[in-house]
Amino acid sequence: MATTSPAVTEVPARAAEREARGGASAYLRLREAIVDGRFQPNERLVEADLARTFGAGRTAIRAALVRLDQEGLVERQPNRGARVRLVSDREALEIEEVRVALEQMLARHAATRITPRDTRNLRQILEEMTARVDAGDPLGYSELNSRFHEMIWAIAGQGVASTLVANLKSQSIRFQYRTILQPGRPDRSLREHAEIVEALAARDPDRSEAAMREHLSRVVETLKQAIARHHTR
Amino acid sequence: MATTSPAVTEVPARAAEREARGGASAYLRLREAIVDGRFQPNERLVEADLARTFGAGRTAIRAALVRLDQEGLVERQPNRGARVRLVSDREALEIEEVRVALEQMLARHAATRITPRDTRNLRQILEEMTARVDAGDPLGYSELNSRFHEMIWAIAGQGVASTLVANLKSQSIRFQYRTILQPGRPDRSLREHAEIVEALAARDPDRSEAAMREHLSRVVETLKQAIARHHTR
DNA sequence: AAAATACGGATTGTCGACAATTCTATGCAC
DNA sequence: GTGCATAGAATTGTCGACAATCCGTATTTT
Numbered sequence: 001m002a003t004t005s006p007a008v009t010e011v012p013a014r015a016a017e018r019e020a021r022g023g024a025s026a027y028l029r030l031r032e033a034i035v036d037g038r039f040q041p042n043e044r045l046v047e048a049d050l051a052r053t054f055g056a057g058r059t060a061i062r063a064a065l066v067r068l069d070q071e072g073l074v075e076r077q078p079n080r081g082a083r084v085r086l087v088s089d090r091e092a093l094e095i096e097e098v099r100v101a102l103e104q105m106l107a108r109h110a111a112t113r114i115t116p117r118d119t120r121n122l123r124q125i126l127e128e129m130t131a132r133v134d135a136g137d138p139l140g141y142s143e144l145n146s147r148f149h150e151m152i153w154a155i156a157g158q159g160v161a162s163t164l165v166a167n168l169k170s171q172s173i174r175f176q177y178r179t180i181l182q183p184g185r186p187d188r189s190l191r192e193h194a195e196i197v198e199a200l201a202a203r204d205p206d207r208s209e210a211a212m213r214e215h216l217s218r219v220v221e222t223l224k225q226a227i228a229r230h231h232t233r
Numbered sequence: 234m235a236t237t238s239p240a241v242t243e244v245p246a247r248a249a250e251r252e253a254r255g256g257a258s259a260y261l262r263l264r265e266a267i268v269d270g271r272f273q274p275n276e277r278l279v280e281a282d283l284a285r286t287f288g289a290g291r292t293a294i295r296a297a298l299v300r301l302d303q304e305g306l307v308e309r310q311p312n313r314g315a316r317v318r319l320v321s322d323r324e325a326l327e328i329e330e331v332r333v334a335l336e337q338m339l340a341r342h343a344a345t346r347i348t349p350r351d352t353r354n355l356r357q358i359l360e361e362m363t364a365r366v367d368a369g370d371p372l373g374y375s376e377l378n379s380r381f382h383e384m385i386w387a388i389a390g391q392g393v394a395s396t397l398v399a400n401l402k403s404q405s406i407r408f409q410y411r412t413i414l415q416p417g418r419p420d421r422s423l424r425e426h427a428e429i430v431e432a433l434a435a436r437d438p439d440r441s442e443a444a445m446r447e448h449l450s451r452v453v454e455t456l457k458q459a460i461a462r463h464h465t466r
Numbered sequence: 467a468a469a470a471t472a473c474g475g476a477t478t479g480t481c482g483a484c485a486a487t488t489c490t491a492t493g494c495a496c
Numbered sequence: 497g498t499g500c501a502t503a504g505a506a507t508t509g510t511c512g513a514c515a516a517t518c519c520g521t522a523t524t525t526t
Binding site: 062063066067069070071091094095097098100101102104105109158159160161164168 | 295296299300302303304324327328330331333334335337338342391392393394397401
């Protein structure tokens with residue numbers, strides 16, 4: 001809403017969605033704050049402080065922290081409190097690898113369920129993405145990129161897998177910018193996305209899976225290099 | 234311990250492992266009880282009752298339920314309590330599909346990291362599995378089957394992915410028996426496992442991934458049929 | 467001076483009690 | 497007998513208080 005895009009990260013389904021007003025939406029607000037980067041990684045999350053900040057009781061905050069811990073956004077140590085979890089370079093890579101595996105599968109399924117209407121929507125996003133690249137707007141591009149992938153998840157109609165990727169994404173969101181700012185990436189990325197759309201439109205599962213794999217493998221590769229560079233400097 | 238195998242499902246890593254005595258190990262014990270099937274699916278989980286049963290306070294039980302909810306083993310509705318989550322046939326299939334995707338990836342990674350010692354261990358498990366089949370012991374076979382796959386996860390050295398599959402497995406554990414009891418399955422399954430070992434031993438990522446995919450795709454297929462049969466009867 | 471110890475503040479963990487909500491069963495009208 | 501309203505029981509949600517634990521600092525010991 002205010003800061004970044006609204007649909008960038010969907011809240012992982014289940015778990016008492018309809019929550020009272022002040023009470024348990026503490027979870028949602030705290031989550032948003034962390035994902036948006038309003039807390040530093042490794043920053044301590046003191047229950048009493050959070051309770052005051054969010055106008056909730058300590059009980060609610062406590063429940064939220066337990067959830068976020070299980071979700072991997074927060075790290076809780078017995079008697080020592082909670083911190084915003086810092087995902088290491090190593091782990092960020094692992095997460096990305098899992099994402100490759102899952103999105104491959106999702107692409108495969110999407111290919112068997114895609115409708116002409118879906119195809120039109122994907123093509124439109126692709127156009128907008130091109131426009132952003134031409135306009136030199138990496139943030140807008142990144143946002144559309146997210147939309148693109150999320151749309152494929154939706155087409156695939158695999159709730160379990162979609163929830164998992166969404167979850168992983170919110171954990172590694174802090175690393176995203178690294179792969180975006182790579183020089184020469186946008187053009188290539190655009191072509192890769194185009195191929196994905198074509199493969200899906202052709203309703204060809206193997207080709208769709210391969211295209212997605214190709215695309216995301218390159219993202220992983222880029223991330224690897226970025227990390228290596230970041231590490232040796 | 235009493236009912237089924239002890240190592241069948243590893244507890245998903247993170248989250249305050251060192252917990253006080255009676256206090257928060259409530260989570261572990263409740264989890265085990267659910268996974269072992271000591272609670273019926275959809276059975277209500279009343280906090281006060283659980284607290285008495287496990288000799289813990291309601292607070293601890295509450296935290297445990299929140300965690301289990303996030304984990305997908307329990308379903309919590311505001312003001313209406315928690316139940317053991319019932320995974321639908323549909324969802325069981327989805328879960329299995331995700332498992333295919335993840336284990337494929339894990340096999341690929343394992344192929345690049347496997348040591349001669351690992352190979353020996355895998356071969357040995359394979360032998361024992363053969364023995365179980367010959368002895369007509371499906372439960373023992375199933376247990377070894379789990380060990381086999383878990384060993385590959387360990388070899389792959391991908392903590393994130395491993396945690397996810399382990400988690401998924403505990404959710405769908407109730408469906409396992411359906412695929413096991415399929416006639417003619419054991420022999421074929423055995424051959425598939427053998428091919429996986431060979432591919433890994435050859436340190437061939439593509440072949441390993443393909444072998445795993447082949448194997449698990451068949452499991453999915455079997456599950457599909459079992460569900461269909463179960464549904465139309 | 468370095469190490470070990472003891473203290474004090476801050477924070478988490480747990481309990482009991484009460485409010486809020488949902489569920490169940492009874493009674494009443496028709 | 498069926499449907500609806502209502503009272504009571506059962507259960508969850510939240511708060512405040514206190515105990516347990518940890519961390520940093522000052523003090524003692526060697």
